[in-house]
Amino acid sequence: MTKLKKLVGACTVAMATLGATMTAEAATWRYAFEEAITDVQGVFATKFKEHIEANSDHSIQLFPYGTLGESADIMEQTQAGLLQFVDQSPGFTGSLIPEAQIFFIPYLLPETHAALDHFFRNSKAINEDFKETYAEHGLELLKMFPEGEVVVTTQEPFDKPADLDGVKVRVMTNPLLVESYKAFGATPTPLPWGEVYGGLQTNIIQGQENPLFWVESAKMYEVTDVITFTGHNNFTTAVMANKNFYDGLPAEDQKLVQDAMDSAFNYIMEYQKGLGERSLEKILEQKPEMEVVRLTEEQRQPFRDAAQEVEKKFIEMTGDSGQALLEQFKKDLKAAQAQ
Template sequence: MTKLKALVGACTVALATLGSAVTAEAATWRYAFEEALTDVQGVYASKFKEHIEANSDHTVQLFPYGTLGESADIMEQAQAGLLQFVDQSPGFTGSLIPEAQIFFIPYLLPETHDGLEYFFRNSKAINEAFKSIYAQHGLELLKMFPEGEVVITTQEAFDSPAGLDGVKIRVMTNPLLVESYKAFGATPTPLPWGEVYGGLQTNIIQGQENPLFWVESAKMYEVTDVMTFTGHNNFTTAVMANKRFFDRLPEQDQQLVQDAMQAAFDHIMVYQKGLSERSLEKILEQKPDMKIVRLTEEQRQPFRAAAEEVEAKFIEMTGDPGRQLLQQFKQDLNAAKAQ
């Protein structure tokens, strides 16, 4: 009887091992992101899926915004291993990973497409330092990429911090972004994305910020009348894997994922050229009377000055690790500017 039990146990282990091997050969991976399939994150995810499925027997299931809940929901699912991949802006991970808030220091990132591309490809802060920071939270950071210049849409025009006095601007649930809009003179109001359109309709908030393609895609122009280019930021996002899942992948699958991420990055940087201009054209086709304001360098100066206050807040929130990260960030930015 004991021998029989041992034999059954051995067979069970063998079958389980065989099942694991089969799964490793042809798995289904789940990938959630914060935008629609036709938006930047969706285009990136689609290219990743295309590369994986063309070069392996794996299948990638894509879950656009709303299909699995809000941003906080998909991050929880990724950390729990229910999702293998998640694309989420540091705007939402800032509460979980304080150092990620560095992307919300105004006027820090390069302002040109070429500068941004060089920075994200070569930054030691992004490609080395951030990897170890994310790993502490059960996440394998695979790639960060820019999504487009952030614009502010409001009900009334402004050209100085004084013009934002008392204006409730919706922000992501990110402590440093809150501090940024305080420094800009506004009243920052954290809200889940699903409540923004209605909040603007009912005047609970009077403005919001986002890259132009998202203003067009989410129809923010329908519930605001003025779009202001302040030049203060470029929206950044991060693609992560559940670390336990990634670490357990065979070496060839880890390389496959990295290659797919690089292919998607190369694709999205080309895709974004002229995207903001195309999005603005679509907005003006739908709403010709949308007022477009581009602040001059002189008008931007008070906002640039406010960035120093936000930078100090970042260091206060993150301590020496944040200070060291910011130093590396600035070295990487100087290298990008030199190009």
């Protein structure tokens, strides 16, 4: 009987030790992003969370826009190791990583979903060159993906750069985006996102740019009267990890993270098909008088011409590294458009 008690006691201790070890290995990872949980970044993050939690003992804690501050705040928290993952557009990261501003050269990215999909999956510039650049800033670049065609919402219609003279258009705190709207004839006005709705409401600014799903979600249609399709860009975002955290993960956890990123990317590319059209329908249901303008190729040409100046500004800002990145970008884009 004494031997049995000792055996049971030993087994209990062993199981308790094993349980403690498993608990120690399981972790809660914190992931912040710049949109609501129901927006594109939130949907991507949710799919990432689902894959991690279905295939490991780890859990993911999600922090949508505003819960931990503005974009600059969540980047600082990630670099400090308070957050393990962050989803942030190059629009904000561009101040930290000048080369990331390449996504704001107008009319550079392809306009079709198929070409975008091929580009983001296969681009050497994105999947190799950018990873090295981000690593220099303590960040592990995990995935970049497009969120949708950017439209411009304003109080008054425009179809040429001269129409934007004196129009204050809100832009992210991104030097190249400022240059883009200067080239387009407008007065670019950098503002944190939390100030945009009120700025439009009080006429401090008269326009802003975003994908249609965000125009609908953030109710930008309530404080602007015209949606203009210029075809100048597709909003891009990037998911990053704190590099010290990522490098410290065992190989199986690094693979888990990469697999979860791939799963979320595949889902979000399918999810986006028709998202812009659905968002526009919702906007027009809420505000039937909203004017929708689609610039013709002839009307877009002056804006395309202006983009050449923005490209030169990008090279001035980034030097040889930017020039090399742009050349690789164009090779990757040519391959994508050939598909």
